[in-house]
Amino acid sequence: MHNAMIPEPYKILSIINETKAEHTFRVACDAETKHGQFFMLSIPKVGEAPISVSGKGPGFVEFTIRKVGKLTEGVFGLNPGNTLFMRGPYGNSFPVEKYENKDLVIITGGTGLAPVKTLINHFYDHPEVCKSVNLIAGFKDIDSVLFEEEIEKFKSKFNVICTLDDSTAPGFERGLVTAHIDKIPFNTFKDYNVVVVGPEIMMHFATKALLANGVDESQIWVSIERKMSCAVGKCGHCKINETYVCTDGPVFNYTKAKDLVD
The missing domain is CATH 2.40.30.10 (Translation factors)
Incomplete structure (x- = not known):
């Protein structure tokens, strides 16, 4: 066995x-x-x-x-x-079928771009199954930028905003990702989803900014990287109330994620 x-x-x-x-x-x-x-x-x-x-x-x-x-x-x-x-x-995964034939917004902070990169590449390879992809990728500084070649590739098909927290560089905006959310044309979308992945503090303020921009909680998806240990729901290390992040997540709809607080 x-x-x-x-x-x-x-x-x-x-x-x-x-x-x-x-x-x-x-x-x-x-x-x-x-x-x-x-x-x-x-x-x-x-x-x-x-x-x-x-x-x-x-x-x-x-x-x-x-x-x-x-x-x-x-x-x-x-x-x-x-x-x-x-x-x-x-763990579970991003519900790709729920994103198809709709507009998709992805907001990442630092290494938060890594868990969603295969998702972005999926829609890059199959652009016909998604109305549009809008990416806001935030990094601390120019020395922290990940996947530079792939980001340039994404720009050929998607609306991509790359930003540095408190510095400037060619091809990059300045400021936290929350400062650029209002550049996403939500008012032109009929049906859309938003994926937010990054440090917990970044996801907290990004989701607050999204809600302030009229995004419904049910349209937001996050990935929680909590202290997972066994990965099979046995040790309880990642348990929050009745939820095991390792087996019930790490991907959660915000209607559920908002209550996953220690």
């Missing part, structure tokens, strides 16, 4: 240095994944952590990882050809 708690070894195919703090690891893996799902990544005797899928293709998945602790420091010490241990995929 397969034990869902035991990770298996996977080969690292390549590593992209996105920034000084974030690298994208492409791993050989044939698992079917949905947009917004995550894997548990681990190094034996070091630790384990949930990481969202930032890219996928035939025979591989990608993870964009920020170096923030003991495990990620260990992962950053690996090279192409080395082994990374994983189990998954876990």
Whole structure:
């Protein structure tokens, strides 16, 4: 019998240095994944952590990882050809079928762009199934910008606003993502959805700004990256009231997410 708690070894195919703090690891893996799902990544005797899928293709998945602790420091010490241990995929996904034939707005902060990148690429590859895609991607500064080549690709089909928190650079606006929400032509949309992913404080103020712009709670979707540990709803580490973020999420409609407060 397969034990869902035991990770298996996977080969690292390549590593992209996105920034000084974030690298994208492409791993050989044939698992079917949905947009917004995550894997548990681990190094034996070091630790384990949930990481969202930032890219996928035939025979591989990608993870964009920020170096923030003991495990990620260990992962950053690996090279192409080395082994990374994983189990998954876990969690629910963005309801793509609800976004089709409608307008879609995606608002991200920092590495929050990673969990939605496969979703954006889906609509890039299939533009006929979505009326429009509008992306606001916020970064701390120019040295924190992720996926520069893909962002330029997205600009060829989508309305893309990239912004830096408190600095300027060619091709970038200035200010937090909330300062640019009023540039989205909500008044021209008949039916639409909004996806918000990023640090909790960013999602809090972005959703407040959306509500102030007349967006209904039911039209907003968020991805919550709380302290998931087992990923199968057994340990209770990510439990909020009766909700297990690892199994009921990480993607939630805001009508549910607004009550997920510790």
